[in-house]
Amino acid sequence: VRLMSFNMFGKISYISETKVADFVKYMEAGKIMATRCKICGKLYFPPRADCPNDLSEDMAWEELNGKCKLLTYTTLNFAPTGFEDDVPYTLAVAQLEEGVKVYTRLSKDIKEEEIKIGMELKLTPVRLPNGRITYELKKFEP
Amino acid sequence: MRVAIVGVGQTPFSRSCGMSIRELCFEAFREAMEDINLTPKEIDASIICSAPEYDKQRSPSGLISEYLGLTPKPTFYAESICSSSTTGVKVAYSFIKSGLHDVVAVIGFQKMSELSSAEVQERMGRGADIQWETPFGSMMPAGYALYAHAHMQKYGTTEEQLAKVRVKSGKYSVLNPLAMFQRVLTLEECLAARVIASPLKLYDCCANADGASCVIMASEEKAKKITDTPVWVAGIGSASDTLSTTNRTNLAGLTCTIEAAKQAYKMAQIEPKDVDVAEVHDCFTIAEIMAYENLGFCEPGEGGKLIEESQTYIGGKIPVNVDGGLLSKGHPIGATGGSQIRTIVLQLQGRAGKTQVNGAEIGLVHNVGGIGVYGNVIILRR
Numbered sequence: 253v254r255l256m257s258f259n260m261f262g263k264i265s266y267i268s269e270t271k272v273a274d275f276v277k278y279m280e281a282g283k284i285m286a287t288r289c290k291i292c293g294k295l296y297f298p299p300r301a302d303c304p305n306d307l308s309e310d311m312a313w314e315e316l317n318g319k320c321k322l323l324t325y326t327t328l329n330f331a332p333t334g335f336e337d338d339v340p341y342t343l344a345v346a347q348l349e350e351g352v353k354v355y356t357r358l359s360k361d362i363k364e365e366e367i368k369i370g371m372e373l374k375l376t377p378v379r380l381p382n383g384r385i386t387y388e389l390k391k392f393e394p
Numbered sequence: 395m396r397v398a399i400v401g402v403g404q405t406p407f408s409r410s411c412g413m414s415i416r417e418l419c420f421e422a423f424r425e426a427m428e429d430i431n432l433t434p435k436e437i438d439a440s441i442i443c444s445a446p447e448y449d450k451q452r453s454p455s456g457l458i459s460e461y462l463g464l465t466p467k468p469t470f471y472a473e474s475i476c477s478s479s480t481t482g483v484k485v486a487y488s489f490i491k492s493g494l495h496d497v498v499a500v501i502g503f504q505k506m507s508e509l510s511s512a513e514v515q516e517r518m519g520r521g522a523d524i525q526w527e528t529p530f531g532s533m534m535p536a537g538y539a540l541y542a543h544a545h546m547q548k549y550g551t552t553e554e555q556l557a558k559v560r561v562k563s564g565k566y567s568v569l570n571p572l573a574m575f576q577r578v579l580t581l582e583e584c585l586a587a588r589v590i591a592s593p594l595k596l597y598d599c600c601a602n603a604d605g606a607s608c609v610i611m612a613s614e615e616k617a618k619k620i621t622d623t624p625v626w627v628a629g630i631g632s633a634s635d636t637l638s639t640t641n642r643t644n645l646a647g648l649t650c651t652i653e654a655a656k657q658a659y660k661m662a663q664i665e666p667k668d669v670d671v672a673e674v675h676d677c678f679t680i681a682e683i684m685a686y687e688n689l690g691f692c693e694p695g696e697g698g699k700l701i702e703e704s705q706t707y708i709g710g711k712i713p714v715n716v717d718g719g720l721l722s723k724g725h726p727i728g729a730t731g732g733s734q735i736r737t738i739v740l741q742l743q744g745r746a747g748k749t750q751v752n753g754a755e756i757g758l759v760h761n762v763g764g765i766g767v768y769g770n771v772i773i774l775r776r
Contacts, residue, residue, distance in 0.1 A: 262529025298526040326539035327592040333516035335531035343536050353640040355527050369547045
């Protein structure tokens with residue numbers, strides 16, 4: 253497996269170096285990972301390398317099952333620089349089963365009239381046509 | 395020892411001001427110094443406030459301090475994005491209260507027209523968490539739009555109620571010669587406007603602007619010599635919330651407002667019902683509705699009803715943003731908080747002209763930075 257730097261994450265990345273860069277490696281393997289503090293047990297997503305409760309960096313990676321519910325959303329007809337080609341797109345916040353939340357795009361497979369707060373979704377890694385890697389919220393298929 | 399506001403000033407807010415930032419700041423400073431017994435040499439310190447990513451000038455404090463004739467007195471820089479100038483006011487209050495400085499000038503400015511619209515949008519996106527949120531295409535209207543849908547879902551707030559906030563704003567903006575958007579809007583026009591980030595439409599959003607504001611503050615002893623109409627800082631509260639949306643516990647209200655308001659009310663020893671006139675941070679219509687609730691002007695979830703019943707117009711339960719608010723005045727980021735303070739000071743001095751709230755004794759200023767990241771609440775009394 254070719255190791256990807258964190259700057260391959262998302263449509264446009266503004267960060268290349270981070271202590272949680274392995275997140276991208278796990279995404280390549282189809283896994284979405286959180287971190288858990290080995291001292292206090294708190295689960296972090298997006299993953300953190302450091303726990304402010306204990307000032308500890310003793311963290312373990314832990315896979316999320318991706319099952320989540322839509323908390324809120326917005327469909328943009330106007331985009332910031334670099335994202336113009338994607339318009340319209342929908343940003344969403346979802347509650348994951350493990351208790352943490354995620355901020356990302358809703359899959360274009362979901363039509364605007366189908367969007368309903370509370371609907372079940374699945375957080376899924378996605379490879380972009382230019383080779384970059386991201387995640388999005390897809391319809392939940394039991 | 396009390397701390398007073400002795401002078402306030404503001405330039406017109408406009409799409410393009412046609413002058414440099416030093417000249418823009420000078421205009422606001424000149425108005426603040428009018429009719430008070432104070433010379434620039436008697437100002438002990440200055441605090442310059444802006445959002446630096448819009449400035450071509452590196453470290454503007456030195457430049458502004460020089461142009462206003464404030465050297466060799468110390469000058470400082472305060473930044474909390476859209477709430478920068480009320481953060482400056484809090485720092486000035488602390489300087490005066492501690493006895494370090496007796497008279498402090500707080501100057502807020504922003505010249506957003508220096509940048510192209512695309513450059514501005516690029517910077518707006520980077521106001522979100524650049525590691526985990528900006529890569530998906532975030533921007534300011536989207537951040538508040540997420541709150542709007544959550545508020546509508548939780549409380550049944552409607553797009554019509556959001557639009558009614560803008561209708562109020564338009565009504566008062568035509569009475570404020572410094573407002574950028576000089577037009578009365580109908581409910582139908584607001585509802586028919588194009589969608590920017592659902593459910594927010596064009597008129598649910600404020601616009602970029604150029605402008606500057608100035609607030610001059612002084613110790614009680616000095617204030618009484620400088621002016622016959624000092625306005626007293628009775629309460630001042632500040633709070634923060636997570637920058638990331640994912641770590642927010644409340645998506646239908648701003649926790650930083652609730653926390654800052656609690657501190658300010660406690661310090662001023664008043665309750666929300668005691669406020670006679672308020673300026674709230676209405677960068678988007680939903681932000682004003684959440685502010686009604688989070689400042690305690692109504693119960694959580696009742697904000698839509700409050701505007702529906704016209705209770706935030708002059709003559710209602712609590713007049714809010716009777717200068718047109720950010721929605722109509724325009725929002726030159728670093729200047730906004732100082733402009734809100736100016737409006738309340740003029741109200742408490744009985745100098746608010748056509749939008750005067752009769753007998754106003756207690757006023758409140760609510761200024762938010764980012765999407766509820768930084769919150770300042772300031773209570774003023776005459």
